[in-house]
Amino acid sequence: MDRVRSLFGQQKAEPVFDAVPYEVKIDVVNADRSVRRAVTNASTLQSLRRTPPSGAAGLWRRASSDIDLITAALYGEGYYGGTITIRVAGVTLGASNSVQVIDAIEATRNAGPIPVEVTVDPGPLFHFGSIEILDADKHRPIADAPTLRALGIQPGEVARSAAILSAESRITEFYRDRGYAFATIVDKEITADHAAKTVDVDYLVSTGRPVQFGMVTVSGTEKLKKSFVEERVRIQPGQLFTPKEIADTRKALLKYEAIGGVRIVEGQTLDAEGRLPIDVDITERKPRYVGFGAKYGTTDGAVGNVYWGHRNLFGGAETLRLDGQVSYAAEVPSSVPDADPFGYKFMVSFGKPGILTPKDDLSMQAAVLREVTNAYIREAVTFNANVKRTFNDQLSGSIGVDLETSRVQDSSGTNDYNIFGIPIEANYDTTDNVLDPTRGIRATGTFEPFVYLGDAGAGPMMVKGQLSAYHALDADNRYVLAGRVGAGSMMGVDNLYDVPPQRRFYVGGGGTLRGFDYQSQSPKNAQGDIIGGLSYFIASAEARIKITDTIGVVPFLDAGTASAGTAPDLNDLSYGAGVGLRYYSPVGPLRLDVAVPLNNKEDQRGYGVYLSLGQAF
Numbered sequence: 001m002d003r004v005r006s007l008f009g010q011q012k013a014e015p016v017f018d019a020v021p022y023e024v025k026i027d028v029v030n031a032d033r034s035v036r037r038a039v040t041n042a043s044t045l046q047s048l049r050r051t052p053p054s055g056a057a058g059l060w061r062r063a064s065s066d067i068d069l070i071t072a073a074l075y076g077e078g079y080y081g082g083t084i085t086i087r088v089a090g091v092t093l094g095a096s097n098s099v100q101v102i103d104a105i106e107a108t109r110n111a112g113p114i115p116v117e118v119t120v121d122p123g124p125l126f127h128f129g130s131i132e133i134l135d136a137d138k139h140r141p142i143a144d145a146p147t148l149r150a151l152g153i154q155p156g157e158v159a160r161s162a163a164i165l166s167a168e169s170r171i172t173e174f175y176r177d178r179g180y181a182f183a184t185i186v187d188k189e190i191t192a193d194h195a196a197k198t199v200d201v202d203y204l205v206s207t208g209r210p211v212q213f214g215m216v217t218v219s220g221t222e223k224l225k226k227s228f229v230e231e232r233v234r235i236q237p238g239q240l241f242t243p244k245e246i247a248d249t250r251k252a253l254l255k256y257e258a259i260g261g262v263r264i265v266e267g268q269t270l271d272a273e274g275r276l277p278i279d280v281d282i283t284e285r286k287p288r289y290v291g292f293g294a295k296y297g298t299t300d301g302a303v304g305n306v307y308w309g310h311r312n313l314f315g316g317a318e319t320l321r322l323d324g325q326v327s328y329a330a331e332v333p334s335s336v337p338d339a340d341p342f343g344y345k346f347m348v349s350f351g352k353p354g355i356l357t358p359k360d361d362l363s364m365q366a367a368v369l370r371e372v373t374n375a376y377i378r379e380a381v382t383f384n385a386n387v388k389r390t391f392n393d394q395l396s397g398s399i400g401v402d403l404e405t406s407r408v409q410d411s412s413g414t415n416d417y418n419i420f421g422i423p424i425e426a427n428y429d430t431t432d433n434v435l436d437p438t439r440g441i442r443a444t445g446t447f448e449p450f451v452y453l454g455d456a457g458a459g460p461m462m463v464k465g466q467l468s469a470y471h472a473l474d475a476d477n478r479y480v481l482a483g484r485v486g487a488g489s490m491m492g493v494d495n496l497y498d499v500p501p502q503r504r505f506y507v508g509g510g511g512t513l514r515g516f517d518y519q520s521q522s523p524k525n526a527q528g529d530i531i532g533g534l535s536y537f538i539a540s541a542e543a544r545i546k547i548t549d550t551i552g553v554v555p556f557l558d559a560g561t562a563s564a565g566t567a568p569d570l571n572d573l574s575y576g577a578g579v580g581l582r583y584y585s586p587v588g589p590l591r592l593d594v595a596v597p598l599n600n601k602e603d604q605r606g607y608g609v610y611l612s613l614g615q616a617f
Contacts, residue, residue: 019052020059020105022088022114031122035077039120042066042073045086056105060098063088063116074122075161080192080199081123089114126159129198133171136186136204145205146174159199164190171203179210179240181266181276213239214267214275220282224258225315231358233280241276249280251393256353257319258312260285287312295612297510298605300518301330301341319351329372330518335411335529339377345369359390374519375530376501380406386423397426402448410501411529417500419459421450435588435614437470438477450503460499464488468617478546484617489535489566496523496534496564504532505562507574510610512538513560515576515595517604522562533562537570540617544582552582556616558595574600576608580616588614 024045028036040046043066053059063086074082086093089104105114131153133145148154151167151174168185175183189202214237218229234249250262261283267276293305309321327343347367355362364385371378386400402421407414424447430440445465451458466486473479490499509518523533538560546552558576563569578595593610 018055020054020056020109020114021052021112022049022059022116024049024116024118026118026120028120028122031120035074035079035122038073038077039070042069043118044069045116045118056102056109059088059105059114059116060093060101063093063101064098066118067093070118070120072161074120077122078125078127078158078160079122080126080159081194081197083121083123085117085119087115087117087119089116124197126192126197126199128153128155128157128159128163129193129196129200131155131167131201133203133205136206139204142205142207146171150174153201164188164201167201168203171205173243175205175207176241176243179212179242180207181211181241182206182208211241211270212275213237213241213245214271214273214277216278216280218280218282220263220284222284223287223312223315224282224284224317228316228354229253229280229282231354235278237275246278248393253280253282256317258284258287258317285311293613295510295610297330297518297608297610299330299516299520299608300509300511300610301328303327317353319349321347321349323347323349327372329374331374332372333375333377333410333529335527336377336409339372339409341372343370343372345371355387361388361390362386363388371502373506374517375504375506375522375532376408376410378406378408378502380404380502382406384423386425394430395426395428397424399424402450406500406502408501411525411527411531412497412501415500417502418453419450419500419503420453421448421462423448431470436584437468437482437615438472438480439470441467441469443467460490460493462488462490462503480544482540482542482544482615482617484538484540486538487536487568489568491566493534493566496531499532499534501532504534505536506530506532507536507538507560507562510593510608510612510616512536513558513574513576514556514578514593514610514616515558515597515604515608516574516600517608520604521560521574521600523564533564533568534566535568536560536562537568537573542616544615546582546584550584552584552589554580554582554593556580556593556595574598578608582615591615 026040026043026046028039044062045066053062066086067084070084088101089108091101091104093101108114131148133142134140135142151170153163153167168188172183172185184206185203186206187204191200213235216233216235216237218226221229232252234252235245246264250264253259253262259282263281265279265281271277288310290308294303296302303325305323305325307321307323309319311319313320325345329341329343332339332341345367347365349365352362354360367382369380383403384400386398388396388398390396400423402423404417404419406417408417426445428443431437431442432439447463449461464487466484468484471481473481488505493499506519506522507513508516508520508522513521519530522530525531540556540558542554542556544552544554556578559573561568561572561574575598576595577598578593580591580593583590591612591614593616595608596606597604
């Protein structure tokens with residue numbers, strides 16, 4: 001019950017024994033807003049003011065701790081000569097008058113909250129003077145030391161303590177990146193010259209010697225085969241030590257669903273051959289899982305999905321997943337006005353890592369479905385299989401087979417299709433997160449020739465691609481610009497009706513052009529029925545702004561069109577704009593978007609509302 005209350009409201013605070021309420025006033029003189037904010041944020045007297053300490057001694061301890069905390073805050077802003085005065089119950093805190101302060105608190109506590117006054121004068125602003133990187137043993141400059149520019153610290157800059165600490169970690173990273181696994185900062189000597197108002201910093205560094213990786217062991221595996229992990233560890237014995245190899249190994253292993261955590265432990269000492277032993281400690285995820293998902297759009301309809309899965313079927317991180325999906329279309333095809341709007345999809349998915357080499361992964365999906373869209377209704381059995389080769393952390397490619405037997409109703413009547421295709425795909429991805437990227441780009445290109453089995457013969461070649469980019473404007477990723485462009489074409493065909501309706505291109509709705517009815521910005525026949533196109537173009541731009549750690553707003557603009565020809569007509573673009581809310585949950589951002597059409601508004605409902613998990617792209 002306490003857990004439930006904590007989710008929906010604050011629990012009542014436990015009463016404090018012998019509580020001593022107080023009122024604090026903080027006065028920062030001769031300072032700008034950033035310094036005042038830093039002092040206020042550092043003060044526990046301020047942040048804990050609604051939680052009274054226990055007893056007079058508790059208030060004295062809280063006030064005393066503020067001296068060090070505020071001093072550190074001043075150092076953080078570059079002020080090393082400040083004065084801090086704290087008066088409690090009319091008595092100024094000193095180095096040896098704790099008894100006097102406590103007695104004053106006891107004498108006045110019955111008269112109401114204890115008055116606490118904090119007065120801070122930051123003094124003059126200090127700048128960096130000399131900055132040196134010295135050998136810890138010889139106290140002499142190191143010849144191959146990193147440049148100060150690379151460390152982000154320069155003489156003459158404001159002497160913020162954060163810059164000193166950041167440079168310290170960068171020095172260690174510099175040497176570890178060059179094979180010095182045991183490089184460390186033994187000490188740093190910081191000297192403030194109050195007459196010159198400068199701060200001199202000497203980093204005393206012990207680099208040790210470059211080392212090589214030694215034996216790599218794997219621990220922590222239970223149901224996952226140890227050999228599976230060993231084959232995918234990128235660290236090679238005899239290779240020069242670098243943290244990048246460790247990070248790459250961790251990233252490569254974490255992409256498998258069976259693995260929930262990877263801890264790579266460096267040896268504390270070298271082995272008999274003078275190499276650094278490494279242990280890769282694996283934490284496995286529970287093999288079985290169940291779940292559900294849903295999304296809704298006023299223009300697209302509703303979709304609900306339940307699923308069961310296994311992450312490690314035979315001990316080699318093989319995956320099996322069963323999905324059951326039901327949907328309700330917002331509209332049915334105008335050419336089939338009495339159609340049932342309900343759809344379904346039952347799918348079995350299987351994945352086998354390392355089908356040929358550790359870099360080659362097999363995936364297969366088989367499905368039975370009924371799909372209801374604004375343009376057509378499809379009942380089908382499908383099978384897809386592909387082998388993906390991972391070339392590096394950013395680049396992968398795949399080739400596979402695509403089989404479909406289906407019956408489709410649309411404006412041309414009811415037709416049966418038996419289709420065989422060979423999809424070839426390339427992916428390039430440098431983003432930092434699957435569901436909520438803040439940096440990097442994603443590029444996908446797909447080429448699929450397909451044929452009609454039976455008497456129909458060869459079909460067209462489908463070509464499409466999409467590029468999205470993400471750029472954070474600040475270090476905390478609170479302001480992110482995101483953009484997307486995509487295009488596609490059916491090549492080798494002149495007549496639209498030579499392409500099955502389910503293989504044509506459509507634009508409109510939550511996945512392509514928000515604010516417009518589903519598939520509505522696609523070619524139509526003379527009766528106004530949506531028939532789809534042989535090409536398309538879409539583009540989107542978003543500004544993703546975090547208001548708090550869990551809430552964000554996203555203004556956006558979409559553009560797009562589908563065309564009857566094999567090249568999209570960019571003079572016929574439709575535009576939609578809107579704003580969205582984001583709730584950043586532990587499993588990814590929950591998206592609520594509201595959009596309106598800016599042009600081509602005829603036959604539109606005038607707005608679209610979309611709810612789903614994950615960013616729009």
